[in-house]
Amino acid sequence: MSGEQSTVLGHADIQQILELLPHRYPFLLVDKIIHMKGDESCIGIKNVTINEPQFTGHFPQAPVLPGVMIIEGMAQTAGALCVASRGGRKPKLVYFMTIENAKFRKPVVPGDRLEYHMTKTKQRANMWWFKGEAKVDGQLVAEATVGAMLVMDDQ
Numbered sequence: 001m002s003g004e005q006s007t008v009l010g011h012a013d014i015q016q017i018l019e020l021l022p023h024r025y026p027f028l029l030v031d032k033i034i035h036m037k038g039d040e041s042c043i044g045i046k047n048v049t050i051n052e053p054q055f056t057g058h059f060p061q062a063p064v065l066p067g068v069m070i071i072e073g074m075a076q077t078a079g080a081l082c083v084a085s086r087g088g089r090k091p092k093l094v095y096f097m098t099i100e101n102a103k104f105r106k107p108v109v110p111g112d113r114l115e116y117h118m119t120k121t122k123q124r125a126n127m128w129w130f131k132g133e134a135k136v137d138g139q140l141v142a143e144a145t146v147g148a149m150l151v152m153d154d155q
Helices: 014-020 067-084
Strands: 010-012 032-037 041-047 093-104 113-124 127-136 139-151
Touching: 010 014, 010 067, 014 032, 014 067, 032 067, 041 067, 067 093, 067 113, 067 127, 067 139
Parallel strands: none
Antiparallel strands: 010 032, 032 041, 041 113, 093 139, 113 127, 127 139
16 A cells, blocks of 8 residues: 555434434434545535425425525534534534525425535634535535534533
8 A cells, every 4th residue: 555544534324413413303404424524524415305394385386495594504514524523522502603605506406415515614713614515416506605613611
């Protein structure tokens, strides 16, 4: 083997996500997280289904996942990565602090497998910023930069 170190990528199934995040149905917007690389990056998966409550009103004749829910799914994915990277030291709270440069490129509809590609861009003390790209079938459907603050028990 060469001098290169291989990177072990982690994952989180739904049970682990429920341990990492306080969100619950109907507002838990990530089903699984794959390719977790420390606190640097990961991909969250959301399987969009017609039986979700938002589709009864947005819009009944042409259901579309609201953009704000796509951004929230990005934030939940990034938040779970932050908490998982702390090695079991769970924060008391995780606050969603900023949304910047949000753009929506294509509607997300029932039947889509939505992927949240999150990459850490900066961290300062208990503040974290991530660049997020939401994709369906490899196509960019939304993007944004999100920021979060972890509040630990000792703060």
